[in-house]
Amino acid sequence: MTKRHILVTTALPYANGAPHLGHLVETIQSDIWVRFQRMQGHDCHFISGSDAHGTPIMIQAEKMGMTPTALIESIQAQQAKDFADFYIEFDHYGSTHSEANRELTAAIYQKQQAAGNINKRVIKQFYDPIKKMFLPDRYIQGECPRCHAKDQYGDNCEVCGATYSPMELLNPYSSLSGAEPIEKESEHYFFNLQAFTDFLKTWTRTGHLQAQIINKLDEWFKEGLREWDISRDAPYFGFLIPGTTDKYFYVWLDAPVGYMSIFKNEAFWQADSETELYHFIGKDIVYFHALFWPALLHGAGFRTPTAIFAHGFLTIDGQKMSKSRGTLIKARTYLNHLPAEYLRYYFAAKLNDRIEDLDIQFDDFVKRINADLVGKFINIASRAAPFITKLFAGKLSSQLAEPALYAIFEAAGDDIAAHWEGRRYSQAIREIMSLADRANQYIDEQKPWVLAKTAETVPSVQAICTVSLNLFRLLMIYLTPVLPQTAKAVAHFLNSAPLTWQDKATPLLDHVINEYQPLMQRIDLKQIEAMKMAEQTEKPAAPEQSSFITIEDFAKVDLRIAKILEAEQVPEADKLLRLIVDIGEEKTRQIFAGIKAAYDPATLIGRQVVVVANLAPRKMRFGVSEGMVLAAGPGGADIWVITPDAGAAAGMKVK
Numbered sequence: 145m146t147k148r149h150i151l152v153t154t155a156l157p158y159a160n161g162a163p164h165l166g167h168l169v170e171t172i173q174s175d176i177w178v179r180f181q182r183m184q185g186h187d188c189h190f191i192s193g194s195d196a197h198g199t200p201i202m203i204q205a206e207k208m209g210m211t212p213t214a215l216i217e218s219i220q221a222q223q224a225k226d227f228a229d230f231y232i233e234f235d236h237y238g239s240t241h242s243e244a245n246r247e248l249t250a251a252i253y254q255k256q257q258a259a260g261n262i263n264k265r266v267i268k269q270f271y272d273p274i275k276k277m278f279l280p281d282r283y284i285q286g287e288c289p290r291c292h293a294k295d296q297y298g299d300n301c302e303v304c305g306a307t308y309s310p311m312e313l314l315n316p317y318s319s320l321s322g323a324e325p326i327e328k329e330s331e332h333y334f335f336n337l338q339a340f341t342d343f344l345k346t347w348t349r350t351g352h353l354q355a356q357i358i359n360k361l362d363e364w365f366k367e368g369l370r371e372w373d374i375s376r377d378a379p380y381f382g383f384l385i386p387g388t389t390d391k392y393f394y395v396w397l398d399a400p401v402g403y404m405s406i407f408k409n410e411a412f413w414q415a416d417s418e419t420e421l422y423h424f425i426g427k428d429i430v431y432f433h434a435l436f437w438p439a440l441l442h443g444a445g446f447r448t449p450t451a452i453f454a455h456g457f458l459t460i461d462g463q464k465m466s467k468s469r470g471t472l473i474k475a476r477t478y479l480n481h482l483p484a485e486y487l488r489y490y491f492a493a494k495l496n497d498r499i500e501d502l503d504i505q506f507d508d509f510v511k512r513i514n515a516d517l518v519g520k521f522i523n524i525a526s527r528a529a530p531f532i533t534k535l536f537a538g539k540l541s542s543q544l545a546e547p548a549l550y551a552i553f554e555a556a557g558d559d560i561a562a563h564w565e566g567r568r569y570s571q572a573i574r575e576i577m578s579l580a581d582r583a584n585q586y587i588d589e590q591k592p593w594v595l596a597k598t599a600e601t602v603p604s605v606q607a608i609c610t611v612s613l614n615l616f617r618l619l620m621i622y623l624t625p626v627l628p629q630t631a632k633a634v635a636h637f638l639n640s641a642p643l644t645w646q647d648k649a650t651p652l653l654d655h656v657i658n659e660y661q662p663l664m665q666r667i668d669l670k671q672i673e674a675m676k677m678a679e680q681t682e683k684p685a686a687p688e689q690s691s692f693i694t695i696e697d698f699a700k701v702d703l704r705i706a707k708i709l710e711a712e713q714v715p716e717a718d719k720l721l722r723l724i725v726d727i728g729e730e731k732t733r734q735i736f737a738g739i740k741a742a743y744d745p746a747t748l749i750g751r752q753v754v755v756v757a758n759l760a761p762r763k764m765r766f767g768v769s770e771g772m773v774l775a776a777g778p779g780g781a782d783i784w785v786i787t788p789d790a791g792a793a794a795g796m797k798v799k
């Protein structure tokens with residue numbers, strides 16, 4: 145067998161949140177494949193890392209009051225730890241926010257530029273005048289143009305299911321500031337994907353992709369490939385485009401380049417490399433991996449992926465994972481309640497080489513773990529081992545009593561290997577479990593517990609249990625990619641070196657094993673309930689609550705003297721007056737104040753009041769309120785604005 149040199153990647157998870165069970169579909173699927181390759185003696189590298197750039201990460205950091213760098217570093221560490229605790233055996237878990245990635249991204253971009261594949265042109269986009277930034281669609285909310293449901297996001301209505309462009313939303317507002325977005329022009333950089341149409345048509349049809357993807361791509365080719373906007377305006381967390389001071393690479397440009405920079409091995413990326421490169425990804429990011437990425441690589445003179453392995457999406461008890469609906473389960477929450485290998489086994493039992501969604505049904509999960517993994521597989525060892533320990537001082541017989549049965553199990557290894565290689569994991573698991581049934585059936589028929597009672601038949605107990613444990617050992621070899629931790633425990637129990645695939649050819653005979661310790665426990669639905677409960681009751685870490693505020697808290701409030709320039713009724717509002725106030729430095733603000741019952745607007749004009757100048761703007765039905773006027777009193781008509789003494793002037797800070 146020739147030794148293959150392989151690089152496997154998983155998509156780089158965004159560094160704005162902890163891994164959840166959906167991410168684990170991918171990391172577990174790829175880890176099983178990698179472990180299988182390594183067991184075959186191949187040289188298989190396995191990398192991933194955090195995708196560190198983009199607007200959501202910048203916004204998230206801002207919300208948490210930290211720098212983006214601090215946020216991405218802490219999330220990267222958490223992702224690495226969570227994956228490691230699921231026994232995902234990455235050689236390296238890196239990040240796209242590195243000097244190496246910046247250089248490589250720039251180099252790839254410059255090669256494309258030199259080849260004439262980059263164009264510049266001015267486009268119009270939504271802009272948030274208060275946050276002073278262009279708004280990605282997901283930050284634009286408004287009223288559905290079809291059913292008029294309020295507060296719908298970017299491009300589709302959760303209430304009636306309509307899809308539209310964010311420009312069509314009624315009364316659109318920025319979910320970041322509440323401000324009404326304006327359209328603003330800016331120069332963007334585009335990658336000319338159309339130039340790669342012929343290359344991509346050939347590449348996508350020559351064995352690198354799954355059939356379902358090829359069909360989807362054909363649709364895209366029919367519509368015609370479009371140029372790809374690869375720039376974003378400041379403020380942005382990412383890499384500056386060389387030669388500019390305020391244009392950044394769109395995160396999706398430097399993200400796949402992260403595969404190269406995280407795996408620093410030039411030989412793998414050369415156009416003529418004989419190594420193999422596989423990307424495991426979810427179905428949502430096929431466009432990037434099957435079109436942009438090969439085009440970027442090819443255009444820059446690098447090799448292209450050997451294959452892209454896309455999987456479907458995970459649902460939980462039939463529902464889409466959603467934080468707000470309480471159906472999202474984080475990797476860490478799972479680990480706090482259940483063994484990592486159970487999820488590995490369950491996913492393996494469900495995964496195949498197609499792009500199908502998969503569902504965790506927890507009833508089914510509990511059943512599969514208890515009935516198959518513990519009840520069939522582990523059961524073989526727990527039935528046979530105690531006899532060997534008690535009656536034969538741990539020693540296996542020196543002959544294999546059932547060579548034909550063993551041969552069946554051994555031969556099945558080739559089929560199972562082909563299933564692991566071809567990512568037909570559910571078929572591999574099905575074969576393994578049907579072999580486990582046979583092994584149990586053998587023990588049932590032989591009844592060692594009966595034979596152990598009579599002196600003349602005791603020797604046959606050793607033979608039967610030696611066969612049983614050798615069958616168990618074969619199944620353990622086949623399951624090692626899925627259950628690496630149990631494989632270690634079993635190697636210890638069998639008093640042998642770590643199991644390799646080749647070991648299947650040589651049964652363990654005339655050999656002393658260790659005393660059997662329980663390898664796995666059954667689970668109970670209660671553990672699932674507890675896990676779900678923990679996820680739902682978990683609150684974001686809130687600072688210690690106290691009824692006092694500190695002087696630092698108070699210092700955050702920017703109180704200013706303001707002069708009322710305009711005051712008028714808001715007919716649609718019961719309690720509000722609309723004020724325009726001068727807050728100094730020639731700046732005015734619109735404030736909606738709940739003092740309608742107390743003041744005739746005309747009497748307010750020209751008066752000075754105290755306002756909170758740094759209150760987050762709030763979008764109201766009639767406009768954005770950009771501050772708060774301080775007033776005292778029980779409410780209703782009994783409320784008085786706080787008025788400074790003579791001598792105060794608009795814009796003065798209140799100390």
Ligand code: MSP
Nearest residue numbers: 155156157158166167169195399400425426457458
């Ligand atoms: N950062 C990009 C990938 C860049 S690769 C150069 C990204 N990140 S992600 O965190 O949103 O997703 C990471 C991977 O997890 C993707 O392959 C995605 O498809 C997968 N999954 C995220 N949610 C998932 C499910 N619910 N189910 C299965 N896989 C899911 O995309």
Ligand code: ZN
Nearest residue numbers: 288291301304
């Ligand atoms: Zn609607």
